[in-house]
Amino acid sequence: MRSEHQNLLLFGTYSVCGALVFVGAKLGMPDVPPLLFAALRLDIAGVALVAAAGWRLDYWRPRTRRDLLGVLVVGVFTLGVMNAVLFAGQQHVTSALGAIAYSFMPVLTTGFAILLLPTASLDRVDALGILLGFVGVGIVARPSTTALHADRVLGFGLMLGSVAIFAFGTVLTQRVEPAIPRLSLTAWGVVLAAVVNHGIASVFGHPLTAIAWTPTAVAGVLVESLLATAILYAVHFELIDRIGPARTSLTFYLQPIVAAPLGLVLFDTRLATVSLVGFLVIFTGFALIERRVLFDSVRSAT
Template identity: 30%
Template sequence: MSQTLSPAAPTDPAAARDWRTPLELGFLGVVWGCSFLFMRVAVPSFGPYALVELRLTLGALVLLPFLWRDRARFPLRRWPLLAGIGVLNSALPFLLFAWGAAHAPAAIGAITNAMTVLFTALIAFLFFGEKIGARRATALLVGFVGVLVLAAGKSAGLSVGPSALAGTSASLLYGIGYNLVKRHMSDLPPASSAAATLGCAAILLSPLAITHWPVAPVPANAWACAAALGVVCTGLAYLLYYRLIQRIGPARASTVTYLIPVFGALLAWAILGEPLTWTMLLAALLILGSVAVSQGVFRRR
């Protein structure tokens, strides 16, 4: 998951107490948790390049009507930046998570994805002059300790370190992309911008996808997972997320970050039979706890 845009806070304060909010947040947590399971199933048959190409293309197609509607707001001069952000915020992170899913349980990617919130604050501090404060700095250190704990673990006797590093790198790229979007694309409609960046990323990745397209027949379950990854976990999920942001604000909507690792790990355990280890649990507690501290959850309460 990438939190690509932050529209204005909701105009109706009662929206945050709407009964739909917890249901939609829970649904998003399940959908984005499932994305790691879908990658785990599909990537052995497709490989990372072809799978990510399908994900980008299908996600862009779902959102394409919004881009067509708002096409007048996307002059030619903005497209190079859109393409660059598409690579940083979609193509490369998706590739890293897909590669990681080919070498370790789905829970590894789901847990490291939560580092996006911390990396977003770090990049804003290092390159954009935003204050980070002692609380967030401490949270970052705790989060990195969680990544080290996760990387030190094993699954089926094999180290998950490379996959944990890949997922952490993907989250770092999400953090960079989020800051770029916040500063250069905040005046554009969210769904249309997502369609533009996903579409650009799909076009730029297509040569690699074509040269690495699977030669063996791809099973039906892998096709189904790839389609769900693009249509549901990318296109439709972005639409729901933007709708949530507009209704309850970005801070409240970002709480879905806490649900993704939980659902990702539990679904992979229940459906794929993948093990849940103590290092995964400890790492998840450290990373999610650090995210909660960085966002001031306990202080507000």
């Protein structure tokens, strides 16, 4: 298979698995409490990713203080607290709306990079792109809605909080500069994040006995842990090595397109027109920030 066809296949796989993060979460709840769902997702994925890192890489265990610090940032913050907040919010919003919240990720990551990384810079067009991203989020959230939709506003706010945690943690990990390969870093980070999420679930009084192991709960946990975590991260690193992080981030804009029809078929939930408008505004902001990457991609394709 030609390299560009492999990249396209990986890109499509990543987009689908990314959308399944939100679909799988809705599938398993409310039979599995959100905080326990986040922990179980990471339990299974952590075992699979550590096994994959040990099989593929010689450098699969942390060796330096920077490696350990990187694992600590990823495990406690980037994936640990982030997953708890993500699942707490996902119970209140549709899978498509959750995916739209995560389409804000590339814009927010750029903002944190400008603040934290000495090599990052901001021009007027970049600033306009970041501003449009916030405007798009405001359109989707619609904070002026009535109390009838308070849960939806709360859920979307929690989803945005998880996006901010993930984006900040990602940039902070770049600042730490661990030498360990990205797959190994994430594998051990997922294992640590599983411990963190079990601790959070315990603090909030959610024992494992609270889980009702229905067929849909089992399906949701398996989809979430294997497809939407283990395979998602494995493909993520492969894509970054092949096409770079900027082009890889374009998958965040395909995920709502995949999640919306799946949500309609599985849960009979429809995406509001105003949410679609907000998503398009967010994408416009991203296009302004990554205009050079998009131009190069179109030029190479033609």
